[in-house]
Amino acid sequence: MIKTSDSDNSSAISVRHLTVSYGPVPALLDISVDIEPGQLVGVIGPNGSGKSTFIKSILGFVKPDHGTVQLFGEKDINTAGRIAYVPQRGSVDWDYPITVREVAAMGRYSKRRWWQNLRRKDYQMADEALEKVRMSDFAKRQIGQLSGGQQQRVFMARALAQDAEVLLLDEPFAGVDAATERAILNVLTETRDQGKTVVVVHHDLATAAEYFDRLLLLKQRLFAYGPPERVLDPKLLCDVYEGNLKVFADLADTKS
Ligand SMILES: Nc1ncnc2c1ncn2[C@@H]1O[C@H](COP(=O)(O)OP(=O)(O)OP(=O)(O)O)[C@@H](O)[C@H]1O
Numbered sequence: 001m002i003k004t005s006d007s008d009n010s011s012a013i014s015v016r017h018l019t020v021s022y023g024p025v026p027a028l029l030d031i032s033v034d035i036e037p038g039q040l041v042g043v044i045g046p047n048g049s050g051k052s053t054f055i056k057s058i059l060g061f062v063k064p065d066h067g068t069v070q071l072f073g074e075k076d077i078n079t080a081g082r083i084a085y086v087p088q089r090g091s092v093d094w095d096y097p098i099t100v101r102e103v104a105a106m107g108r109y110s111k112r113r114w115w116q117n118l119r120r121k122d123y124q125m126a127d128e129a130l131e132k133v134r135m136s137d138f139a140k141r142q143i144g145q146l147s148g149g150q151q152q153r154v155f156m157a158r159a160l161a162q163d164a165e166v167l168l169l170d171e172p173f174a175g176v177d178a179a180t181e182r183a184i185l186n187v188l189t190e191t192r193d194q195g196k197t198v199v200v201v202h203h204d205l206a207t208a209a210e211y212f213d214r215l216l217l218l219k220q221r222l223f224a225y226g227p228p229e230r231v232l233d234p235k236l237l238c239d240v241y242e243g244n245l246k247v248f249a250d251l252a253d254t255k256s
């Protein structure tokens with residue numbers, strides 16, 4: 001449901017009239033949406049539709065031309081510690097001499113002051129997070145010596161170790177195998193079940209209904225936000241994707 005009223009304090013993420021531009025054409029135009037706490041939300045839309053920009057706006061990484069983003073009803077978002085983020089793959093160059101365990105433990109720095117060292121409990125949480133994404137066996141390996149899919153799992157572990165209220169993931173399933181996709185999905189579902197809010201950019205429309213409680217359909221503007229069965233409307237998808245992906249036919253079949 002798209003609410004256009006004033007900010008709703010019960011929302012985890014409340015976006016109002018958000019417009020973001022990198023150049024003359026806005027990447028996001030007048031987006032207003034309230035994301036309830038404790039939801040697993042999929043952000044869908046074609047390439048270049050503003051999905052990553054939407055995530056970066058919530059993080060405060062890009063400056064809006066217009067509009068606001070509030071977290072739990074607070075105007076000044078102090079993202080440190082409250083939001084964990086897993087960037088889109090390939091957007092970070094990990095050519096540092098740092099181990100998998102150290103990367104996972106980085107998630108804990110947001111909970112410490114800059115002069116404090118990590119404690120035993122922090123490393124324990126990092127280890128537990130690595131276990132969840134099935135990367136414990138690689139704990140001592142340098143991050144640069146992992147495959148892309150393995151690196152993705154370590155970034156997930158870093159975000160989980162942070163134990164944040166909101167988890168934002170930009171295409172965590174891109175380029176991972178089916179078993180890993182399942183493992184990551186299970187971890188996200190578990191995180192949601194702990195009452196956290198999880199927002200995931202997702203490309204695969206075929207699995208979107210199965211994976212998420214809510215879908216947010218973007219193409220510069222917000223086309224829909226709500227339960228998958230409402231958002232995955234064939235006509236709406238045709239408008240947004242301007243094409244005839246096979247999945248549209250499948251969806252139309254199941255609806256007829
Ligand atoms: N740093 C930037 N400088 C200039 N333009 C940008 C920048 N980042 C994104 N854009 C443009 O803004 C629009 C939205 O990009 P964004 O990365 O948010 O899309 P996306 O939906 O995440 O795409 P994809 O599915 O390919 O990841 C695109 O037209 C893109 O070219």
Ligand SMILES: [Mg+2]
Binds near residue numbers: 051052053170
């Ligand atoms: Mg993107």
